[in-house]
Amino acid sequence: MADAETVMRATDPLDLSFSEAELEAHREHITAFIEGQLDAAGVDRAVLGLSGGIDSTLVSHLAVEALGRDAVHGLVMPSEVNAADNMSDAERVANDLLGIDYDVIEINPLVDAFLEAYPEAEGDQLAVGNLRVRCRAVLNYLVGNHEDALVLGTGNRSEALVGYYTKYGDGAVDCHPIATLYKQQVRQLAKHVGVPDDLAEKTASAEMWAGQTDAGEMGMTYDTLDSILALHIDGGVPKDATADHIGVPPSVVDQVREMYETSAHKRAMPPGPEPLY
C-alpha cells in the first residue's frame, strides 16, 4: 500500500503521468471516497450510466472495488445516435469485466415524447443532444430513488474545468469520484486497475449526436487541454509562457480560459439574491 511519503507529486506541472505508487494511492483514495459517500448517506447501493466510454468504465470498476459487485447497478441507455460498438462495450463492461446487474433502457421514446411536447426544438442539435443526456439523468434518479442508491458521477477534472458536460444532465449526480483526475490520468488509472487497453484508449465521445467527438467539438485533444489546464488554469502560468511551453498558439490558451470562465455557473450552486433582512 502506498503511503503519503511515497506518493510525491511530480514537480513539473506538465508531467501529468502518475507513478505506480501514485496510481495505487488514487485507487485507494477514490474507493474510500465512494464508500464514505454511501456511508454518509446511509445507503449501500450505487447506480450509474454505462456508455462504454472510459470515464464510466473506470468509475464502475472502482465502485465494484469499493462496494462489491452486488451493490452496483449499471444503466445502458442507447439512443438512435449511439454507435452500436459503444453500447456493446457498455454491456461488456457490465457483464464480462464487472459482473454487475444492469438494464438496457432505450431513451428514444422519452426524447420523442419531449419533442412532441415542444416541437420547436426539433433539429436543434445541441438542445436535443442535451435532452438525450438529461433523459438519462432522470432514469438514473428513478432507479436511485427506487433502490435507495446514490447516483455516481463520471465527470473528470478536465470536463469540470471547461464545463464540458450538460448542466443537470450528466452533471446531475450525488458525487464525483474521479473529479480530481485530468482526462489522461483517467486513462492511466483505468489501465492500472486492469481495464483493457482498447477501452482505456478509446476516442472520447459524448455521443449527443452521431459522429460527435469531444476533441472535434472542443477543437483540441485532451492532451492539449489537460496541459493548458494544468499549467495555466490550475498552475497560474501566464498565457504566453503556457503557449510556448506546450507549443500551441496563445489563442488556444485564450480559448481554454474562456471556456473556464464562461462555465463558472456550472461549478456553483444556482444563486439567489442576498437576504433582504
Ligand SMILES: Nc1ncnc2c1ncn2[C@@H]1O[C@H](COP(=O)(O)OP(=O)(O)OC[C@H]2O[C@@H]([n+]3cccc(C(=O)O)c3)[C@H](O)[C@@H]2O)[C@@H](O)[C@H]1O
Ligand atoms: N452565466 C450563466 N449563469 C447561469 N446559467 C447559465 C449561464 N450561462 C448559461 N447558463 C445556463 O446553462 C445552459 C447551458 O448549459 P448546458 O445546458 O449544459 O449546455 P451547453 O453547455 O451549451 O452544452 C453542453 C456541452 O457539454 C458537452 N457535453 C455534454 C454532455 C456530455 C458530454 C461528455 O463529454 O460526455 C459533453 C456538449 O457536447 C456541449 O458542448 C443555458 O441554457 C442556461 O440555462
Ligand SMILES: Nc1ncnc2c1ncn2[C@@H]1O[C@H](COP(=O)(O)OP(=O)(O)OP(=O)(O)O)[C@@H](O)[C@H]1O
Ligand atoms: N448511452 C449511454 N448509456 C448510459 N450512460 C451514458 C450513455 N452515454 C453517456 N452516459 C453517461 O454519461 C456520462 C458522461 O459521458 P462521457 O462521454 O463524458 O463519459 P464516458 O462515455 O464514460 O467516457 P468518454 O468521455 O471517454 O466518452 C458517461 O460516463 C455515462 O455515465
Ligand SMILES: [Mg+2]
Ligand atoms: Mg462517452
